[in-house]
Amino acid sequence: MSTQASRSAARLMLSPAVGLLLIWMIVPLVLTLWFSFQRYNLLYPDRSGFIGLANYVNFVGTSGFLDAILNTLILVVGVLAITVVGGILIALLIDQPLWGQGIVRILVISPFFIMPPVAALIWKNMFFNPTNGLFAELFKFIGLRPFDFLGQAPLGSIILIVSWEWLPFATLILLTALQSLSSEQLEAAEMDGAPPVKRFWFIMLPHLARAITVVILIETIFLLGIFGEILVTTNGGPGNASTTLTYLVYKEALLDFDAGTAAAGGVVAVILANIVAMFLMRAVGRNLDA
Amino acid sequence: MARAVTPQRKLLNTVLAWAVALLLFFPILWTFLTSFKPEPIAVASPPQFLFFDWTVKNYVDVQNQRNYFDYFWNSVIISLGSTILGLAVAVPAAWSMAFVPGSKTRDLLMWMLSTKMMPAVGVLVPIYLIFKTLGLLDSRIGLTLILTLINLPIIVWMLYTYFKEIPGEILEAARMDGASLMSEILYVLTPMAVPGIASTFLLNVIMAWNEAFWTINLTVTDAAPLTKFISGFSSPQGLFYAKLSAASTMAIAPILIMGWFSQRQLVRGLTFGAVK
Amino acid sequence: MGQIILSGVTKRFGDAEVIPPLDLDIEDGEFVVFVGPSGCGKSTLLRLIAGLEDTTAGRITIDGRDATGMPPAKRGLAMVFQSYALYPHMSVRKNIAFPLRMAGASQAEQDRKVEAAAKVLNLTSYLDRRPGQLSGGQRQRVAIGRAIVREPSAFLFDEPLSNLDAALRVGMRMEISELHEKLRTTMIYVTHDQVEAMTMADKIVVLNAGRIEQVGGPLELYRNPRNLFVAGFIGSPKMNFISGPEAQRFGAHTIGIRPEHIGVHPTMGDWRGVVGVSEHLGSDTFFHVHDTGLAPGLTVRAGGEVALRHGDTVFLTPEADKIHRFDQNGQRL
Numbered sequence: 001m002s003t004q005a006s007r008s009a010a011r012l013m014l015s016p017a018v019g020l021l022l023i024w025m026i027v028p029l030v031l032t033l034w035f036s037f038q039r040y041n042l043l044y045p046d047r048s049g050f051i052g053l054a055n056y057v058n059f060v061g062t063s064g065f066l067d068a069i070l071n072t073l074i075l076v077v078g079v080l081a082i083t084v085v086g087g088i089l090i091a092l093l094i095d096q097p098l099w100g101q102g103i104v105r106i107l108v109i110s111p112f113f114i115m116p117p118v119a120a121l122i123w124k125n126m127f128f129n130p131t132n133g134l135f136a137e138l139f140k141f142i143g144l145r146p147f148d149f150l151g152q153a154p155l156g157s158i159i160l161i162v163s164w165e166w167l168p169f170a171t172l173i174l175l176t177a178l179q180s181l182s183s184e185q186l187e188a189a190e191m192d193g194a195p196p197v198k199r200f201w202f203i204m205l206p207h208l209a210r211a212i213t214v215v216i217l218i219e220t221i222f223l224l225g226i227f228g229e230i231l232v233t234t235n236g237g238p239g240n241a242s243t244t245l246t247y248l249v250y251k252e253a254l255l256d257f258d259a260g261t262a263a264a265g266g267v268v269a270v271i272l273a274n275i276v277a278m279f280l281m282r283a284v285g286r287n288l289d290a
Numbered sequence: 291m292a293r294a295v296t297p298q299r300k301l302l303n304t305v306l307a308w309a310v311a312l313l314l315f316f317p318i319l320w321t322f323l324t325s326f327k328p329e330p331i332a333v334a335s336p337p338q339f340l341f342f343d344w345t346v347k348n349y350v351d352v353q354n355q356r357n358y359f360d361y362f363w364n365s366v367i368i369s370l371g372s373t374i375l376g377l378a379v380a381v382p383a384a385w386s387m388a389f390v391p392g393s394k395t396r397d398l399l400m401w402m403l404s405t406k407m408m409p410a411v412g413v414l415v416p417i418y419l420i421f422k423t424l425g426l427l428d429s430r431i432g433l434t435l436i437l438t439l440i441n442l443p444i445i446v447w448m449l450y451t452y453f454k455e456i457p458g459e460i461l462e463a464a465r466m467d468g469a470s471l472m473s474e475i476l477y478v479l480t481p482m483a484v485p486g487i488a489s490t491f492l493l494n495v496i497m498a499w500n501e502a503f504w505t506i507n508l509t510v511t512d513a514a515p516l517t518k519f520i521s522g523f524s525s526p527q528g529l530f531y532a533k534l535s536a537a538s539t540m541a542i543a544p545i546l547i548m549g550w551f552s553q554r555q556l557v558r559g560l561t562f563g564a565v566k
Numbered sequence: 567m568g569q570i571i572l573s574g575v576t577k578r579f580g581d582a583e584v585i586p587p588l589d590l591d592i593e594d595g596e597f598v599v600f601v602g603p604s605g606c607g608k609s610t611l612l613r614l615i616a617g618l619e620d621t622t623a624g625r626i627t628i629d630g631r632d633a634t635g636m637p638p639a640k641r642g643l644a645m646v647f648q649s650y651a652l653y654p655h656m657s658v659r660k661n662i663a664f665p666l667r668m669a670g671a672s673q674a675e676q677d678r679k680v681e682a683a684a685k686v687l688n689l690t691s692y693l694d695r696r697p698g699q700l701s702g703g704q705r706q707r708v709a710i711g712r713a714i715v716r717e718p719s720a721f722l723f724d725e726p727l728s729n730l731d732a733a734l735r736v737g738m739r740m741e742i743s744e745l746h747e748k749l750r751t752t753m754i755y756v757t758h759d760q761v762e763a764m765t766m767a768d769k770i771v772v773l774n775a776g777r778i779e780q781v782g783g784p785l786e787l788y789r790n791p792r793n794l795f796v797a798g799f800i801g802s803p804k805m806n807f808i809s810g811p812e813a814q815r816f817g818a819h820t821i822g823i824r825p826e827h828i829g830v831h832p833t834m835g836d837w838r839g840v841v842g843v844s845e846h847l848g849s850d851t852f853f854h855v856h857d858t859g860l861a862p863g864l865t866v867r868a869g870g871e872v873a874l875r876h877g878d879t880v881f882l883t884p885e886a887d888k889i890h891r892f893d894q895n896g897q898r899l
Contacts, residue, residue: 003620005637009471010390013382017446018398020379024439025405031416090310097295098303106550107311109557110318113549115500117520118538122321126531132333134320141336167314172557221406228502228517232524249411259415266412277404462618463651467665467712468639477664481655 029270035263042257055264064240064248069272071155072244075162076223082163083219084212087170092200094171095178105172112168120232123161124150128233154234154242161229166222170215177211178204220280224273245269318546325349325535332531348536356519358540365515365544367430368505369498372437373445373491379438380445381487385475387446388453389461399450402443410503421508428510436508437498445494452486453479489555492548496556499545516541567629568720568752569594570615575624577610577776584610585776587624592720592754592769597746600756601763602773602799608756611773612722615754617641629719639668644713645722648729650705652697652712658684659693662711669716683711686745703734710745720752727762739765760800764788772796794896797822803852803867805890808860818891818899825852825867827888830874835881839864841874855880 039051059065094104111119127134128149136146149157181204189199227246230236236243236251243251249269253262295303312319324332326344352358387395417436418427426432456479464478480487502517509518520541523534549556570592577585585607592598600608613619615626617638626634633641644665652661662683663676671679684690687707697705706726713721723742727735743766746753757763763770764784772779772787772795779799780792791797797805801824809820829835830853839858844851853866853874866882874880891899 003618003637006390006471007392010386014386014398016379017383017402017442020439021402021405021442025408027420028413028416029408031419032413035415093303093307093310096303096307097300098307099300100304100308104307104311105557106553107315109549109553110315110546113496113500113546114318114542115517115520115545116502117506117517117524118542119317121520121524121534122317122538125534126320126324127317132335134337137335137337164314164317176557217403221403224407225410225503227411228506228521232521246409246411249409250414253411253415262411262415266409266415269409269412273407273409274404277407281400281404457649457651459647459649459651460653462638463645463647463712464653464664464668465618465638466616466643466645467716468668469664470639470668473668478653482653484655 032263032266036267038260040260042259055260058261059264064243067240068243068245068248078159079162079223083166083170086167087174090171091175091178109168111164116228119165120229124233150234158242166219173211173215177208181207321535321538324531325539327532329532348532352537361516361519364513368433368515369495371434372498373494375438376442376445380449383446384449384453387450389458406443428512430513433513436504441494448490452483456482492552492556496545567594569629571627573625576622578622595750597753597768599763599767600771604758606773607776608773612724612756616645616722642719644716644718646709646713646726648725650709654697657694658708661708665716679715683714687711702730723755725757792898794892803865806864812860816891819894820892822890823884825865827885828866829883830866830868831881835883837882841878
């Protein structure tokens with residue numbers, strides 16, 4: 001519904017954004033592709049040249065490759081599950097009549113403002129530390145042996161930190177969605193004889209579907225790139241126990257100085273991310289249109 | 291839900307909600323408290339909460355170790371700069387998509403968003419080399435540019451959802467009233483979209499402030515923002531809890547306070563307009 | 567001046583032809599109403615004239631100049647939208663002044679013209695309010711005010727009254743008619759309400775599926791509808807249609823007779839039927855008569871005091887010279 005003039009104006013106004021993103025996407029990608037077929041180690045810059053798929057074989061053959069994929073999946077799915085379920089529960093709670101709702105909201109939202117390195121440092125040192133972290137104190141207090149979170153359950157600990165960072169986001173979106181549910185619908189269901197649990201299951205949850213979709217979409221985008229938290233807390237270890245795909249590539253590039261293999265890893269990561277993106281966009285795009 | 295609840299029920303809600311809220315907030319509170327403790331108290335067992343000799347020595351030490359304000363100003367410049375630059379590019383784009391939608395608009399939006407899924411590490415080496423070649427390493431301009439690109443898809447999407455809520459008839463009325471495209475956007479669309487633009491602005495300042503991959507990997511000192519400042523405390527200084535807490539508090543306080551004050555607009559922005 | 571000529575104007579959205587080639591002349595100073603059911607293309611036609619949509623083919627001439635490719639702002643037209651489309655962030659004064667500001671008028675001229683328009687529209691005491699603080703009727707007047715100050719060669723109205731309640735609608739109808747009397751500027755008015763069309767128009771354009779069914783004055787359309795569509799659309803309550811043997815008796819495929827042209831008598835007449843639902847309006851009564859054997863039901867107008875009950879038998883007599891005859895294609899004979 002528009003004129004030729006406004007359509008061409010639209011194209012003109014769209015082009016800077018599209019152009020920038022295209023460059024941002026294509027240039028590094030092409031360079032990465034190029035490096036991925038080269039012998040390119042930052043320590044031996046003189047040894048270079050085309051080496052075919054060797055970098056890919058090298059990267060995929062890394063002992064940690066499959067672990068990294070699995071860890072990435074566990075991290076993303078784990079955080080999504082915790083934040084969505086936790087977010088729904090907290091949102092339901094805050095939506096009830098209570099004193100000091102405004103302050104409660106501010107407190108709940110706060111972790112969202114914390115930069116990842118700070119979050120990771122606080123949790124690592126002041127909570128997870130097995131000798132004088134707060135959790136160790138708590139365990140001692142209730143008569144248990146302190147638990148070495150980052151040593152014994154590195155991935156779980158990272159999931160805990162990241163969930164703490166993202167729970168406010170999920171809670172707020174779900175709370176906003178809950179508040180938009182017309183009370184008449186709930187009252188109608190009550191008149192129809194639905195007990196609270198069924199009202200939640202048949203009325204509230206379907207109403208939240210769209211909000212949950214948004215949470216999953218946005219969080220996945222950010223969770224796939226989780227990096228700082230791992231770097232600060234476990235460095236991917238012990239062994240490969242908390243190495244994600246992102247971190248594995250980083251290790252190749254900056255710890256082993258093997259830019260060629262890192263580039264191959266980057267390409268693999270980009271391909272995998274795009275597969276995830278495709279699934280997600282399919283599922284979500286439709287849901288968002290409504 | 292205009293139905294009255296019993297005071298007992300409300301009390302129970304209040305207690306539960308406050309418990310959850312304090313639990314989520316506790317790490318921040320604990321950091322804040324610890325930042326005022328003398329180092330031995332910070333690791334005392336059992337932990338000390340409020341009754342210790344409060345001191346600002348940790349802040350002084352941190353400041354002596356590295357000048358906080360250098361990092362602070364870099365953070366301010368980079369996050370504001372990238373957000374403003376992003377808005378300048380995104381407003382026209384969002385206008386196009388919201389008011390002159392084509393059959394490909396939805397795909398275009400999804401494509402933009404999908405560029406955010408590209409793992410940053412995958413392209414770190416080429417970007418690093420390009421920056422090195424162009425002399426952009428450790429420069430505010432380079433970092434501002436990168437953060438603009440990273441957040442652009444989110445800015446476009448947020449603005450798009452806000453613009454969608456503005457009835458197209460009003461823009462058509464402006465066109466009939468003789469407004470040029472520039473006047474239409476400047477005098478009619480932008481003022482109407484101020485709340486949306488404001489929350490987009492706030493959210494992106496926060497995201498840029500907290501971005502920790504590019505800011506750490508592409509800077510050394512000159513352009514280093516607070517993320518770099520704090521990462522310098524990871525080890526072995528991390529063992530000095532009080533100093534670590536002071537540094538952490540300094541790094542997060544500005545954005546935390548801004549977030550609290552703009553909470554209302556932010557909540558709206560956080561939902562990306564996709565949830566009403 | 568405000569003479570608008572459409573020749574061969576066509577609009578396609580993709581494969582869908584919304585408006586097949588269409589010709590229409592609108593004379594300067596005329597009040598023209600586009601009327602038709604929803605989806606008939608009347609709003610699209612108005613937007614083509616406004617320049618908010620491109621024509622796929624054909625020419626639009628405004629005051630002798632080819633305006634087909636001109637942007638809306640250059641056409642010298644003003645438009646009042648269904649939603650009023652007021653700028654919510656500007657005061658009433660700023661809203662009305664906006665077109666003048668865009669045209670680069672001086673502050674003094676803006677003030678003078680806004681004051682004048684406000685006086686005409688009884689808005690003087692509301693000038694510093696925001697649109698959100700006004701009632702529907704007041705918003706409507708602000709939208710009209712914004713159109714007036716441009717001194718356009720023609721006004722375009724897109725269903726401007728459909729968001730108002732019934733009483734207000736009648737009032738605004740009169741105000742717009744009076745405005746037209748005062749300004750004598752061309753007005754093109756789109757509505758789906760045939761009452762608005764009949765009461766306001768100099769010339770009615772009946773549209774159906776993008777095609778012009780008939781153009782003419784209100785009474786001309788009422789008296790001589792060119793086809794079944796116009797006959798059924800113009801007039802309230804609707805014209806009764808009868809087909810079959812009774813129609814053949816008149817040498818037609820279908821005959822039409824308006825409710826007000828049928829006489830009612832308790833004992834004698836041409837057609838016999840049974841009274842169903844009756845609607846008492848005070849001045850008039852409309853009876854729905856069944857079991858005539860002619861059509862599923864006939865609507866008949868009688869005086870307000872006629873007392874007939876549900877189930878009574880009545881006799882109906884059409885006024886012979888008021889019977890409209892149509893062939894099997896629905897065209898007037």
